[in-house]
Amino acid sequence: MKAIVLGMGLQGKAVIHDLEQSDLISRVFAADLGIDNTRAYLEQMGYAKTEAVKLDVSLEKDLAGKYMDMGVDIxxxxxxxxLALTAARAAMDAMIPFVSSNYTYQLQELDTPAREKGVLILPEMGLDPGIDLVLGRLAVDQLDQVHGLYSYGGGVPAMECADDNPIRYKISWIFDRVLAVYTREARLVKEGRPHVVPGDEIFSPDNVHEIEFPEIGRLEAYPNGDAQRYVEIFGLGKELVEMGRFALRWPGHSKFWHKMVKLGLLDDTPVSIKGAEISPRSFLTKWLTPRLQYTDTQRDLALLRVEAWGIKKGRKVKVTYDLVDYRDLSTGLFAMNRTVGFTSSIGALMILSGKITGSGVLSPAIHVPAHELLEEIKARGMHVDHHVEELD
Structure with missing residues (x-):
């Protein structure tokens, strides 16, 4: 079978690597604007199944036709x-299933037409969202009543290299995107009611707490994204008291960025400086990006925790899943690339093998075989721990 991977950034490279290992895949098209860099990378890695293709999704007049001419199956x-909506609509028009690590957002508008055409669209197939949703499903299914569901996810420098810059952070994701969500409002359920944290308050001390990972230590968690939309997806009832999604960083991160947000240094409105127009956020992105890079011998650390608590057989219990992954120095793939890109690849392979079926816009929390995904990510070297404890 044939697959096309749109985008050869950090996550796209991980998808390519995983597809290369699959007996189900005979050919992969790596589609990107930078075809020379893509070819050089594929040659460097010695990939045998993958061919570089120059493609601009935003300008391609007949993207669906392009997919069909290539004969791709996913x-x-x-x-x-x-660009996800453009890419997904073209896949739908070509009657080809579509997988993405992005949040659903605008893709939801394709649900009805995709159902009518019998086309499967699977967004949110990454780390967070993605693996967290599948582990969340496993956790809540172990309870008779769910009173709370918390999800934590993040990427940080591994402990051995975390202290070689002043803010204990290095880049394993598009940095402008990281800074953009540092001013995004968060939606939680608190004391049984919807609760909104304004974008300029997510790093406020009142909204930050710490959790601890065995053998790693304490990390701080701040609210991240919209947890409320997952209440219905998980089928949670009126017994729900608390629900939240949180990002993880080394301690001190929130204190620093709270000040930066309050000073307006993450604003994206351009200002004029000596005749040049640039926003504070764009300047920070440009200035900090080369100063927050990993060396070839440094590892990042991807972390995920899902906690669900409630009632099981009349007893109060908490179910916890932890995932930990480190950069693979032999391939150069960061843990963040692996946990996002490998998960998208697994989702694609499950669709092609008939393990994920249906049509319309699907959700990993409902439609992905949870136990099988768990075994697949473990087989790729990610460490997952599960435990259940009784609460007082």
Missing amino acids: VICMLPIE
Whole structure:
């Protein structure tokens, strides 16, 4: 079978690597604007199944026709979210299933037409969202009543290299995207009611707490994204008291960025400086990006925790899943690339093998075989721990 991977950034490279290992895949098209760099990378890695293709999704007049001319059986999108809808609509028109690591957002508008055409669209197939949703399903299914569901996810420098810059952070994701969500409002359920944290308050001390990972230590968690939309997806009832999604960083991160947000240094409105127009956020992105890079011998660390608590057989219990992954120095793939890109690849392979079926816009929390995904990510070297404890 043939696959096309849109975007050869950090996550796209991980998808390519995983597809190369699959007996189900005979050919992969690596589609990107930078075809020379893509070819050089594929040659460097010695990939035998993958061919570089120059493609601009935003300008291609007949993207559906392009997919069909290539004879691809699945489209895997690792492009920025702004291009995901264009890529997915073309896949739908070509009657080809589509997988992405991006949040659903605008893709939801394709649900009805995709159902009518019998086309499967699977977004949110990454780390967070993605693996967290599948582990969340496993956790809540172990309870008779769910009173709370928390999800934590993040990428940080591994402990051995975390202290070689002043903010204990290095880049394993598009940095402008990271800074953009540092001013995005968060939606939680608190004391049984919807609760909104304004974008300029997510790093406020009142909204930050710490959790601890065995053998790693304490990390701080701040609210991240919209947890409320997952209440219905998980089928949670009126017994739900608390629900939240949180990002993880080394301690001190929130204190620093809270000040930066309050000073307006993450604003994206351009200002004029000596005749040049640039926004504070764009300047920070440009200035900090070369100063926050990993060396070839440094590892990042991807972390995920899902906690669900409630009632099981009349007893109060908490179910916890932890995932930990490190950069693979032999391939150069960061843990963040592996946990996002490998998961998208697994989703694509499950669709092609008939393990994920249906049509319309699907959700990993409902439609992905949870136990099988768990075994697949473990087989790729990710460590997952599960435990259940009784609460007082």
